[in-house]
Amino acid sequence: MPGKIIPIALALSAATIGATLWLSRPAPEPQAQAKPISSLPGDARSQQASATNQRLSEAAPSALPDPGPLPPSLQGASHGVSLRMAADGSLLLQEDLLHLFDFYLAGLGEEELDKVLSRIHRDLAAQLREPALAQARDLLRRYVDYRIALQQLPEADNLDAAALRQRLDALNAMRREYFSAAEYTAFFARDNAEDEYMVQRLTLVGQSGLSPAQQQQALAELELQLPEEVRAARTESARHGELYAATQELQKQGASAEEIRQLREQTLGAEAATALAELDRQQAAWKQRLADYASERDRLRAAGLSDPDLQAAIAELQTSRFDELERLRVQALDAEL
Structure with missing residues (x-):
């Protein structure tokens, strides 16, 4: 999610944002006003984003321009978000609503x-009617402005607890500027709990004067402060991590596919073990296709072709062996093959 500040979640990515609630009350609290993008001096891109979003927000659904096919990296994918409205027609913010925004925003590098x-x-107009549509459009406007403003946050060493604390405080202040109290709780409560946990964990680990036993006890108590769903997710993640390490060790020892399947079944159950075995098969097939492609590409490189002819031959090779999405992966990996 944009705004993550700590190890494992430190990067400002557009990947995931959760939410659930609001806007169904007869007299909702005032929404936070968006910070004017023009207040970011010299940032023409920010001003353009704000102006474009405002123009589209004011357009009738039937007047919205058709942008054409999805960019290559998104073709064949879907955000899978079904928006909902309350009985009075107002917007209900479910956990995955902002994932819809992030899905399309991920295409910014291509269009x-x-x-x-x-x-x-x-997409909003196809799923919603007024007043929910206007509320969703306003949320999008503020979310885009928030995403742009995130670029102004100070950098922080991901192992410096004091710097991370400063960054987290600045991040939360920014969130409260762009979102109402209800929205802040809905969108960021879980992320903030995880961020707080990691900052406090780093602080504890860096404290002198605590014995190993005292530090372990303090860390255990700190983990209990996490929401139940976060602790469950951490436990599940650790279980998968241990299984992955054990699987890697078995493979190094030359274990058979059946032995690996049995380990996975004991840990995750028969259905998950079968799915992982199929994933292994697909990954092995993909690696073989890449190896075959690299071999043929190297043969072309050694054939003494001119540079234009070589590039054309490699492009034809890629077209003959991979579909459009696969070619993007191959082109990204080609320098490393």
Whole structure:
């Protein structure tokens, strides 16, 4: 999720944001006003984003421009978010609502902002009617402004508890500026709990004067402060991590596929073990296809072709062996093959 600040979650990515609740009350509390993008001096891109989003927010659903097919990296994928409205027609914020925004925003590297925002507004208009549509559009406007403002946050060493504390405080202040109290709780409560845990954990680990036993006790008490669903997710993640390490060790020892399947079944159950075995098969097939491609590509490179002819031959090779999405992966990996 954009705004993550700590190890494992330190990078500002557009990947995941959760939420659930609000806007169904007869007299909702005032929404937080978006910080004007023009207040970010010299940032023409920020001003463009704000102006484009405002223009699309004011357009009738039927007047929204058709941006055409999804960019290559998103073709064949779906955000899978079904938006909901309350009985009075107001917007209900479920946990995955902002994932819809992030899904389309992930295409910014491949197409212009106006196309990305048009896709989001068209999706909102297809799923919602007023007043929920206006509320969702306003949320999108503030979310985009928030995402842009995140770029202004100070960098922090991911192992420096004091710097991370400063960054987390600044991040939370920014969230409260762009979102109402109800939205803040809905969107960021879980992330903030995890961030707080990691900052406090780093602080404890760095404290002198605690014996190993005292430190372990303090860490155990700190973990109990996490929400139940977060602790369950951490436990599940640790279980998968241990299974992965054990599987890697078995493979190094030359274990058979059946022995690995039995280990996975004991840990995760028969259904998960079968799914992982199929994933192994797919990964092995993909690696073999890459190896075959690399061999043929190297043969072309050794054939003494001119550079234009070589590039054309490699492009034809890629087209003959991979579909469009696969070619993007191959082109990204090609320098490392």
